[in-house]
Amino acid sequence: MKTPVCVLRLPRGPDGTSRGFDPSSARYQALCPSTISASGPVDCVDLRSEQRARSFLRERYLRSLIAMVKRDVKFTMYEKVKVDAVFAGSDIDILNFQVEDLETPLGVQKEALIRCPDVICYSFEIDSNL
Amino acid sequence: MNEWCRKKPLEWQGYVNKEVKVTAAKQEYQGWVFTVDPVSANIVLVNFKDGGKASIVAVMGHAVEAVDVLREGDSSMADQLTSLFMPAGAQSYSREELKNRKNSLRDWLEKNRIPFTELGAQQETLCVAGVLTVTPPYGPEDCSSSNEIILSRVQSLIQSNPGCQQDQ
Numbered sequence: 001m002k003t004p005v006c007v008l009r010l011p012r013g014p015d016g017t018s019r020g021f022d023p024s025s026a027r028y029q030a031l032c033p034s035t036i037s038a039s040g041p042v043d044c045v046d047l048r049s050e051q052r053a054r055s056f057l058r059e060r061y062l063r064s065l066i067a068m069v070k071r072d073v074k075f076t077m078y079e080k081v082k083v084d085a086v087f088a089g090s091d092i093d094i095l096n097f098q099v100e101d102l103e104t105p106l107g108v109q110k111e112a113l114i115r116c117p118d119v120i121c122y123s124f125e126i127d128s129n130l
Numbered sequence: 131m132n133e134w135c136r137k138k139p140l141e142w143q144g145y146v147n148k149e150v151k152v153t154a155a156k157q158e159y160q161g162w163v164f165t166v167d168p169v170s171a172n173i174v175l176v177n178f179k180d181g182g183k184a185s186i187v188a189v190m191g192h193a194v195e196a197v198d199v200l201r202e203g204d205s206s207m208a209d210q211l212t213s214l215f216m217p218a219g220a221q222s223y224s225r226e227e228l229k230n231r232k233n234s235l236r237d238w239l240e241k242n243r244i245p246f247t248e249l250g251a252q253q254e255t256l257c258v259a260g261v262l263t264v265t266p267p268y269g270p271e272d273c274s275s276s277n278e279i280i281l282s283r284v285q286s287l288i289q290s291n292p293g294c295q296q297d298q
Contacts, residue, residue: 053139053168057146060165063215064174064186078155094170116170120155121189128184128214 005107065090073099073124075114085112087124097122134194135171142166147203147211150175154193161187162203164211173197176211184214223267231268232256238291244284258284 068087075083075097085099088111095116102109145163152159152173161175164186171191178184203211223231235256239246249255249263256264262275262284270285 050139053143057139057143057165057168060146060212060215061167061169061172061174064164064188067186067215076157092169094167094172116190117192119190120157120193121159121187123185123187125179125183125185126214128178128182128210 003108004101004110007109067126068124071124071126073122075122076120077114077118078120085114132192132194134197135191137171139168142168142171145173145197145199147208149200149203151198151200152189152194153196153198154189155195159187159189160200161185162207162211164214167191176214178210228254228266228268232266234291234293235264235268235288238287238293242287244287264288 069089071087073085073087075081075085077083083103085102088098088100090097097114097116097119099112099114100110102112102114143166145166147163149162150160150173152175159175161177164174164176166173171194172188173191173194174186174188176184176186232254236246239256239258244258245260246256246258247260249257254266256268258264259280261277262273262280264284265272265274268288270288273281273285273288275281275284
């Protein structure tokens with residue numbers, strides 16, 4: 001296990017106070033829609049089937065996140081950045097991933113937050129218990 | 131927001147259990163669609179490998195440039211995908227079995243003079259004495275209550291139900 005480096009701090013953002021995770025910043029608002037709107041003409045039956053589809057899909061996604069916890073995950077990010085880390089958790093809007101032992105060219109970060117808009121894809125392996 | 135993110139949940143659901151090729155940031159990712167997260171539009175792709183392992187790649191919704199469907203999955207693929215992420219040892223009961231288990235529990239509660247009501251869209255939840263709920267599949271671990279004493283009493287009661295098949 002590589003020795004962790006001391007905590008790196010991002011430079012302050014343009015507003016002078018935040019370090020890139022401020023939910024009230026203009027960048028954040030632009031990147032992340034705060035509400036999920038339902039489809040156009042709201043027909044009762046259509047809404048029900050849309051909601052059913054939403055919960056079906058969301059439950060499966062949450063289960064995939066649960067399966068990822070404590071596993072090694074490879075994150076492919078923009079600017080040809082590829083890093084390995086141990087997944088710890090996500091926030092509800094899938095905007096930030098909490099990871100441990102993030103391997104960066106500067107060393108291993110014991111705990112880190114990865115911004116999801118910076119990620120292109122992530123991958124991991126599990127046993128298929130078949 | 132790209133075209134993929136603007137799709138509706140029903141459209142995303144249409145991709146589940148299909149083998150697709152996703153193009154993102156000039157790379158291609160192929161696999162069976164396990165799900166598409168309706169919040170972030172992330173596509174979770176599964177590839178089964180030899181040796182009982184599965185490799186999962188999730189492409190972030192905001193990065194998706196194109197999604198091409200390669201082929202449809204059959205029901206066995208659908209089952210494989212679903213069972214991949216289900217907790218180990220999870221047992222799934224048929225509607226008949228659930229009905230039998232519920233009736234068995236109802237009879238046992240009546241025999242023991244415990245008041246209960248049935249709640250839920252399909253009357254699937256039992257509300258015991260107004261303070262404890264039991265959800266399918268009506269095992270001791272499916273009880274939920276804020277009162278510890280009642281919880282443990284009802285749990286041991288369910289455990290001691292002679293009419294219920296003792297599984298696992």
